Amino acid sequence: MIDLPRLMGFLRTASVALLCGVAMPAMSAVDIEQWTLPSGARVNFVRADALPMVDVQVDFPAGSAYSPGRKAGLAGMVAGLLDAGTSRYDENALADRFADLGAQFGASAGTDRASVSLRVLSSETERTAAVALMAEVMRDPVFPVAILDRERGRAIIGLQEAETQPGYLVDRAFMAEIYGTHPYGASASEASLKSITQGDLVSFHRRYYASGVASISIVGDVDRAQADRIARVLTDGLPEGRPSVALPSPVMPDAKLLRIDNPSAQAHIAIGMPGLRRDDPDYYALLTGNYVLGGGGFVSRLMKEVREKRGFAYSVYSHFSPHRVAGPFRIGLQTRGRQTDEAIEVVRQTLADFIDQGPSEDELAAAKANIVNGFGLRLDSNAKLLGYVSVIGFFDLPLDWLTEYPKAVQALTVDDVRDAFKRRVLPQHLVTVVVGGSGDVADDGGRP
Structure with missing residues (x-):
């Protein structure tokens, strides 16, 4: 059975350590x-x-x-x-x-x-x-x-x-x-x-x-x-194993719009394409630019254009999910069924403008500050640190990846971000999927 006095001592130590902030290996270089x-x-x-x-x-x-x-x-x-x-x-x-x-x-x-x-x-x-x-x-x-x-x-x-x-x-x-x-x-x-x-x-x-x-x-x-x-x-005792067959790179899809009927009043919309692998050379430029586009919550371009200016959605986001090979780039939102087409057009135009122009100097500076200044909070516990160490190990990233991450973000320019998005987020491959919205009826007599 577990040694209860030992466990209670551990819990007391953990509580004090967390209150005093001593369990934060991320505040210095991770060895x-x-x-x-x-x-x-x-x-x-x-x-x-x-x-x-x-x-x-x-x-x-x-x-x-x-x-x-x-x-x-x-x-x-x-x-x-x-x-x-x-x-x-x-x-x-x-x-x-x-x-x-x-x-x-x-x-x-x-x-x-x-x-x-x-x-x-x-x-x-x-x-x-x-x-x-x-x-x-x-x-x-x-x-x-x-x-x-x-x-x-x-x-x-x-x-x-x-x-x-x-x-x-x-x-x-x-x-x-x-x-x-x-x-x-x-x-x-x-x-x-x-x-x-x-x-x-x-x-x-x-x-x-x-x-x-x-x-x-x-x-x-x-x-x-x-x-x-x-x-x-x-x-010890596990099968010896052999290297797994490498996953193929995905074939880029042709742009299309797919509508799937569902009686919900809200249309659920996803727009995107295969985007980013874990060791991608454009990793930092795409993730930092995405903070400006749709990853930064209320300060993002998509939120301002879709929610604040037009009220089309309560929330809208964009996200890169890096995988072993190109993981998905996705823009997501929900909107009333009758305004689906307008909302999609605003999203597409906002994305097109961002690809063409990139972030402003002020937007990029704010994105860098958020990512760099908040980086330590990603590593302020053993459990969080383990998550990143496991990513480094499994995806065979450089051992100094955690140290170099904020440096690489800080070194980015507007041109770096714009160039990465122009090369990697291509309208001819963007797929749009819409599910639902048919349950949203107009106010004039209940006609659709």
Whole structure:
């Protein structure tokens, strides 16, 4: 059982540290140590000893992009059922054991990667036991058929509910339209979920949860030797694995407008195209320019033109989502059905003006100030820092990426931003998807 006095001492220390601001490794340069284990697993480690705890994350190239097309949803099901039981523990016993150790365990699958995480006290007894248990879960999941059936049923019910919501429908249609047959465009269906078997889970786990392709991130109150031991325990017994087949670059779509009927009064609108990969040379220019265009909330161009001047939408945004290959660039908003076409035209014109002219000097200065001055807040806890360290490790970014990020943003010029948008956001590839709006009727007698 967990040592309660030790835990209470940790909580008191954590509270004082947070109040005093001592647990902020981002206030100075982040020193990331990196090495490769004999298995091929890469380790990225940051020592942060202000709090007696350690955060660990293991990433595998096992996200939804690696699910076979007819088995969409498989990657998420594998991650979700990792802790459904091992040869030694059933689902409830595993949960109880992590709780006894005061440890938090989690697993999830995104687009490119599946992530398995652990947070535990750094004291040797709790840490050693929790890391061993995490390793067992990754190495020896049994994916019980009864739990698979239960979770599949929940997923199908959730999907059926989601398919009544225009927000979900526009998300699904937008990704399918901009990516076509590329893996990024696939989404789970009732048929694909029903087709997933226990054998599929086992095969996917053996193929992708392998030591040779693992990226291990460790942040906390341990030294390098202890971090190395953690990494070796976590990968011991995993399949050796081989490099995953590289994801293809998406084919750029032709510009089009797709309308999907839905009785909602609000039309849900998405406009965009494949945009940005994680190691893209235009990364800083596009993300900083996007703050001006639609990422800066009430100070953004889109918000001023669409909401403030015309009242077409309560909120409008633009966003780049960098992935291993070009992730989506998206502009999103909701507006009353009868003003859909006008709202779309304003968005398109605002985007065209921004591509042609770029930001003003004042807008760029404000964007830089927001990004650079707020950068430390992105790293003001071990958990946040772990998130960035895992990105650096999984996407093979330079170790000084966190240090260079604000410098690169600060060095940008208006010409840099304008040039990047002119080359990368192309009207001939912009897809517009509209879901709903037919429920909005005019005030004159109820006619549409």
